[in-house]
Amino acid sequence: MDTQKIMLEGAMYMETELLLAALAEPQEHVVGQWRFVEGRYHDVPIVVAVTSIGMTNAAAATALGIERFQPTAVISQGTAGGHDPALQACDIVLGKRSFDASSYRSAQEDKVDWRHMELMGSYAYDAATQSFVPQAVYYLGDERLLAAAHLAAKDYRRGRVVDGCIASCNTWNRQKERLQYLHDQFGSSCEDMEVNSAAQICQQYGIPFLGIRILSNTEFRAEEFQPESAQVCQQFVLAVAEQYGKMSNRD
Numbered sequence: 001m002d003t004q005k006i007m008l009e010g011a012m013y014m015e016t017e018l019l020l021a022a023l024a025e026p027q028e029h030v031v032g033q034w035r036f037v038e039g040r041y042h043d044v045p046i047v048v049a050v051t052s053i054g055m056t057n058a059a060a061a062t063a064l065g066i067e068r069f070q071p072t073a074v075i076s077q078g079t080a081g082g083h084d085p086a087l088q089a090c091d092i093v094l095g096k097r098s099f100d101a102s103s104y105r106s107a108q109e110d111k112v113d114w115r116h117m118e119l120m121g122s123y124a125y126d127a128a129t130q131s132f133v134p135q136a137v138y139y140l141g142d143e144r145l146l147a148a149a150h151l152a153a154k155d156y157r158r159g160r161v162v163d164g165c166i167a168s169c170n171t172w173n174r175q176k177e178r179l180q181y182l183h184d185q186f187g188s189s190c191e192d193m194e195v196n197s198a199a200q201i202c203q204q205y206g207i208p209f210l211g212i213r214i215l216s217n218t219e220f221r222a223e224e225f226q227p228e229s230a231q232v233c234q235q236f237v238l239a240v241a242e243q244y245g246k247m248s249n250r251d
Contacts, residue, residue, distance in 0.1 A: 004248040005045040006241050007071035009062065010234070011053045011194055014227060015078040018234035019048045031068050034061040038069065041238060044245035047071060051194060054170050055100075058194035062201040073145060073208040073244065076198040077237045079230050080190035081174075082218025083167060083183040089223050090159035090232055093189045094149045095166040095211030097138040098196040101182060102169035115181055122196070125204050138165070139199035142208035145240070148247055149212065152239035158232050159215075164189030166211045168196035176219050190215055212237055 010016035020026065023039025023046060030036070034057075035050040047069045051061035062074065080093065087093070100122050107116035121134035146163070153161035167188035173179055182188045195211035202209035214233035217223035 004073075004245060005047060005069065005071045006244060007047045007049055007065050007069060007074045008237060008241065009049045009051050009058070009065075009074065009076040009194070009198060010078050011051050011058070012078070012230075013050065015230045015234070016048055016050050018231050019046075019238065022238055023048065029068070031064045032060070034064060036065060036069065042242050042245070044241050046241060051198075054193050055168060055197040059197040059201050062198040066201070066205050066207060071207065073142070073210075074198065074202050075145065075210050075212060075237060075240065076195045077212040077233055078192065078194065078214075079216035079225075079233065080166065080192040080213035081172070082215045082220060083179050083188040083190050084164065085180070085183070085218075085220040087162070087189065087215055087218060088159065088221050089215050089217055089226050090229055091215050092153075092156065092159065092161045092233065092236060093164040093166060093213045093215070094146055094161065095141045095195055095199075095213070096146065096163040097140050098166040098168060098199050098211050099138050099186060099188075100169065100196045101167040101186075101188070101191065102171065114178060115185075119186060122200050124200050136203075139196060139203055139209075141199075141210040144247065145208055145210035145244060148244035149210065149240045151243040152236060155239065156236055161236075162189065166195045166213055167191045168193060174219055179219060212240065
């Protein structure tokens with residue numbers, strides 16, 4: 001087993017095509033219904049996981065990838081919609097933390113008002129009680145992976161790279177008032193469908209994890225989805241993987 005193998009995840013082919021093309025000596029694997037490709041990038045051992053869209057698929061692919069390929073770090077990357085009005089397309093959010101925006105308890109009231117809600121923790125495995133219980137509302141990004149991303153950010157020219165908070169849910173929110181509320185109330189920078197569930201699995205396995213999301217659009221600037229942002233993100237993530245490999249080799 002490679003001692004510093006990194007698993008790079010993307011939900012769709014458009015979010016993984018450059019990662020796959022960058023691998024030297026690629027080896028294809030199918031585990032369950034998910035595609036994994038092993039290889040090397042600038043002497044860094046990599047496995048690319050094509051997770052498919054959504055939180056359930058991301059969690060399943062992450063768990064299967066960890067069991068089969070034994071990575072020492074995991075990065076979930078891809079596109080996202082903006083929650084922070086200060087951000088715009090091609091800005092990159094480094095997931096210093098993430099949360100499940102669909103895991104909440106609403107207030108008891110007659111009218112539908114999504115503003116009156118309390119975030120709940122995901123049902124994650126607790127070793128102390130040997131059961132699955134609501135745990136952390138926020139999952140934190142790994143500090144060493146963040147440090148590698150900060151190094152890669154010095155050469156990024158397509159926009160800003162910021163530490164932020166990624167909201168994950170199986171929804172596609174386009175209501176500005178709701179987006180603003182999630183940003184103001186819970187600190188969310190952007191919204192995706194995979195990061196938090198992958199983060200939960202990695203925490204249960206004790207594996208360093210980081211979510212990296214590029215804004216493909218934001219309702220606050222009336223931007224439509226920009227597919228090319230997915231390629232820009234992959235190029236950045238390859239630079240992060242290379243920096244992380246260099247850091248590991250110096251240890």
